[in-house]
Amino acid sequence: MDATILNLLRDPAGVPFYPVVFQGLYVLTWALHIAFVLLALGSMGLSIYGSTQQKSDSNWKLLTPHLIQTGKLSISILIVLGVAPLLFTQVIYDPNWYTTNALSGIWIFIFIYALIVGYLMYYWYYYANKAGRASNTLIGTISFAILVFCGVLMHNFAVESIQPDKWLAWYAPNGVVDTSGLNFHYDLIRLAFMVSLVIPVLGIFLQNYSDFLSTRKDFTSKYIEFTKKLGTKTAVGGLLVSAVLFILWMLQENMLLSVISLATIAGVVVLLLMAKMNKNSYITTVVLVVVALLISGVREIIRYNLMADHGYNIYTYTMNIDWPSTIMFLLTFLFLGVTGVAFILRMAWKVGKNEGTVFDGQNDKLTRVLGTATLWILVAWMGIYFAWGMFTLFKNTLV
Numbered sequence: 001m002d003a004t005i006l007n008l009l010r011d012p013a014g015v016p017f018y019p020v021v022f023q024g025l026y027v028l029t030w031a032l033h034i035a036f037v038l039l040a041l042g043s044m045g046l047s048i049y050g051s052t053q054q055k056s057d058s059n060w061k062l063l064t065p066h067l068i069q070t071g072k073l074s075i076s077i078l079i080v081l082g083v084a085p086l087l088f089t090q091v092i093y094d095p096n097w098y099t100t101n102a103l104s105g106i107w108i109f110i111f112i113y114a115l116i117v118g119y120l121m122y123y124w125y126y127y128a129n130k131a132g133r134a135s136n137t138l139i140g141t142i143s144f145a146i147l148v149f150c151g152v153l154m155h156n157f158a159v160e161s162i163q164p165d166k167w168l169a170w171y172a173p174n175g176v177v178d179t180s181g182l183n184f185h186y187d188l189i190r191l192a193f194m195v196s197l198v199i200p201v202l203g204i205f206l207q208n209y210s211d212f213l214s215t216r217k218d219f220t221s222k223y224i225e226f227t228k229k230l231g232t233k234t235a236v237g238g239l240l241v242s243a244v245l246f247i248l249w250m251l252q253e254n255m256l257l258s259v260i261s262l263a264t265i266a267g268v269v270v271l272l273l274m275a276k277m278n279k280n281s282y283i284t285t286v287v288l289v290v291v292a293l294l295i296s297g298v299r300e301i302i303r304y305n306l307m308a309d310h311g312y313n314i315y316t317y318t319m320n321i322d323w324p325s326t327i328m329f330l331l332t333f334l335f336l337g338v339t340g341v342a343f344i345l346r347m348a349w350k351v352g353k354n355e356g357t358v359f360d361g362q363n364d365k366l367t368r369v370l371g372t373a374t375l376w377i378l379v380a381w382m383g384i385y386f387a388w389g390m391f392t393l394f395k396n397t398l399v
């Protein structure tokens, strides 16, 4: 394929900062996105099974609503965290993403509406389960299927965008232009690997859940043991399945002996041992985060190499350094991002550890300091953001 057209599709204004930084941010934010995708689908999937058991089993009666709640929150987080890699990919791989949107335009629309319907149905599932309705399992299953379908569509967009050599054939099969926007392509092994990750992520989450609740007196040791065992079984089984699928995927990509692939396999082995021993699930989670970053890195290396082989190298993207927006972005990320996330995490931790009474953030010094700091940083951020925007706007129109 001639890369001239790909390079012509690039933004003529260039990128506002070093492409490698956008690439790094893409890897980081996609890992975060997929972590919550996996947690959402895993907890929701298990909750559907739990909804069939909860009438006769007290453990499932307690666990099922907690899983539903976990999935409900994770979906909102995965949506927010999906925006970030979407923006970064559009900065450095804009020809790819926009071509995919043209080839599969209808699927893009369907994705948005499916996500809305799937998530709304999730709330229906949540309330039906709370009210003890018999229909809850069916509603949950339909919502689950719709959300999994969203993932399959996402996979379609991702794999389509990295096959520029096939774009023309897809756009005009046998020379006849197809503007239906219904192109749908998949890579079964890659998809199976992505989906399989749901199981170990859910398992390690359950280990965290059991460790977290073990300090609370209002949960019986029988229940803690039940969730711990369930978590260990799920994590170990899931890691084995994912490891096999990862090896198959790497064989298919001819990357099995690459450093990053070997590092990922080593990471999975360490995870497997840690999950099996289950001494401290929080440390296991730290290793899981490293493995998630490696997997995200593998995806990016596949794309980078494929595109570079076609003559499209992101590192040669025209650069037009825009210091004001770069500084604004980094300061926002650092100050508002770190403080805000620390505040939310602190709140969530304290609320979860609190027994009986309602947790009041005002009475906890660190929560109070973080909350106040977040508020003031946000106020300052809004002031600077709009003042800066107005200044730029009027500077450009009046001068």
Ligand code: HEM
Residues within 6 Å of the ligand: 030, 033, 037, 078, 079, 080, 081, 082, 083, 085, 086, 087, 089, 115, 147, 148, 150, 151, 152, 154, 155, 156, 157, 158, 159, 161, 190, 191, 194, 299
């Ligand atoms: C229930 C909803 C969703 C599910 C299950 C889901 C699942 C996935 C999966 C499995 C992939 C990896 C595909 C692959 O590499 O083969 C992916 C990639 C991605 N997702 Fe999502 N996703 C969802 C919603 C979203 C939303 C709402 C956004 C944006 C706002 C988003 C943004 C992205 C981006 C940017 C990628 C990377 C695409 C690329 O590298 O070409 N996702 N998602």
